[in-house]
Amino acid sequence: MRCRGCDYELWSMKPGACPECGRLWRFDEFRFRPLAAQFLCPHCDHPYAGTDEQGLPTPRAFICVNCTAPIDLDQMRALPAPGTDGSGAMDDEHAWSERARLGYWRAFWRTVGQSMGSPSRIGATLPQRSDFWGAVLFATICGMIGIFFSGSPLFVLFGLASGQMSSGLEYALRAVGTMAGVIVGFVIVGQLLFLLWGCAAHGILRVGGGVRRPIVQSMSTTLYCSGPFIISAVPCCGIYIFPISFVWMAIGMIHAFASLHRISVMRASVAVLTPVLAFVAAIVLAIAGMIWISGNSTWSTNSATFSTQFPPSPTAVASPAQPPADPSAEQSDPQVLPTLGPEAPEK
Ligand SMILES: [Zn+2]
């Protein structure tokens, strides 16, 4: 059990201000594994097991069975359950930050599960000293799995369709090279867009009334919310599942930002969705602008051809006469042959 502000160890302390950083803490902001912690009566140190789904004693206020004094949870001290050292007691660790201890495989899938199932816990448990590159690594693995499995059958098909391979080895190398390039490209571009998104959402929150955590943690949180892109890993269907993943990620980001900065879901929604809407609006405007410009230019070229064709009406009449020009070309062929003919006898 560690302080959310500075990672200070809080076992056997009463709730209140952290001695290291002064941050106020309470038990109900943590999640213990059931029965992983015991809570001591403040008067007689009689232990009570944490039995509810949050790993806390229930009810929160009761009469001590040992000393009959009234107890409130916020007066108690917590200790790891007998025979344990408390290292596995917490259910709310940020799994990816604990990947060295948990192992990469377990930490990765646990973080994906949080990202998809309970994104608010990603924001709530993100350590103060979060490693940004760890978040980048997590999002990179998610993106690579999603793009690799959704795209690999397409690469094989496109590779077969393009054909012209001299050997199987060359074909395989080309397919692998293309695939690696596409995956890396997509992952880099995707993450840059995600980071822009996170920065924009953070900026909007900042303008609209302050943020609780630095921008780098908003960026990390955004990357940790990319877990839903794992479901794009369905072969061939990834491109169709992609929008679902995107909406899923946006909803996850709203809840993660709400818990990270301790704001309402409403405010988080405004911060998270505004950049997306602005992006969509910019694209629509750009497309509309391109259509307008191209329509304008074709109209102007049309008018230009009209203006050139209109005054000399004989040329306009001559242009329908162009199709009969083909027979004249055919006629020229026989004319070519006779010219060739005399050259041959000259020899
Ligand atoms: Zn602290």
Ligand SMILES: [Zn+2]
């Ligand atoms: Zn007692």
